[in-house]
Amino acid sequence: MFEQLLSLLGKPFVLPAAFLLIGAWTINKLSVLHDSRRRNRIEFLDRWQSVDDMDDMRLEVTMRHLVGTYLPADIIRKISRTPFPTQTLLDLVAIWPLVRFDHLTGQLSWKKQEFGDPVVRRWLRVVMMLGYVVLALIAVFFFYLAVGTDPSRPTAWISGLNTLMFVVLAGSCLARFDTLGDIGKHGATLIARINAAVPE
Template identity: 30%
Template sequence: MDSIDVIKDLIAASGPGLLIPVVLFALLFYAVRGLFGLHGRRSQHRREFLEHWDPKRVDDDLWLEVTIRHLYGKPLPAHVIRTALSHPHASQALLDLSELWSFLDYDPETRSVSWQHKWHRNRTTRGALRHWPVVRYFLFALTSMAAAYYATRVEGISQWAFAALALIMGAAAFLSLWHSDAEKVAARTGEAWIERINATSTPHPLSDNAT
């Protein structure tokens, strides 16, 4: 008798109410396995990056942008990457910028950056927002657990509605925690990186020809 037969027997013995916890557990299992798989792919990308990294090609904009994007998954412009490479801790600088990049607006003509959202422009607000992903995680997680509990107490369409809510809130909790580093980087070094990038930025040659 395989595991599927065992589950069928348990559902037959306990009633359809057991189906919801089984489904939720299975989805949670695959979600966790997916996260570990994503971590494994990132490790593979790091190995491939080290194999293909060539300091002699740092002046090649296209090669540099494609190589860094392969590792970090963010479309950092070449001159921003070089600014990070000039940092004493280049690896950490690239990691911070890749986390921070989704919060920034980039002007390709002036090659300067600024905060995308007005709430990040205030230092106090940035400091408060660094704790928001954790707070949001607990809100989503508690809602997910409550919905999962009620899913075992009701029947019919209400049972599936609570189960769906539990699944959605659980996924939101994991995603909130997964992306929590971005707000921490924004509060810790975001303004410093904006100043550093803008200080080394010069107008792109193409913009000069267009005027």
């Protein structure tokens, strides 16, 4: 049947069909990821005990089921004694790639000082947004080139791979743009509040 459809639509159909299949596969994987996160939350509730009843390793691994990343046990214990700890954890996870934890002092700080400077952060967001737009336009160009080229030629498939690569790069710029925005909303006050919390 695929051969009949291909003969009906012609060779130019091959590359768009490949992109559609990749898109369907991506949507399926995102759906599986969503279900996995739901199951992780259920497992978290099954495994959760009092913070005081869990050793550091068990606490960190159990918390990963809820927030999707490993956080230091000291930080988890501090946050658990603050108001609305779940939201605090989620806010911290949103900025975690840009945060450093000092195991000796138990304090959080920025990995780079400029993340704490609103002016520098605003410029970084502008750069990330420009990067997103430029990379997305390059991805569209390669997609147009891939679709307009005979799929039997390597140029079409190389252009298709470049399309996927630039889509991923554009997505990473957009993700970093969002992370920098999260810092602006609650980053500085969040770190100060966690650092000021005293574990029992």
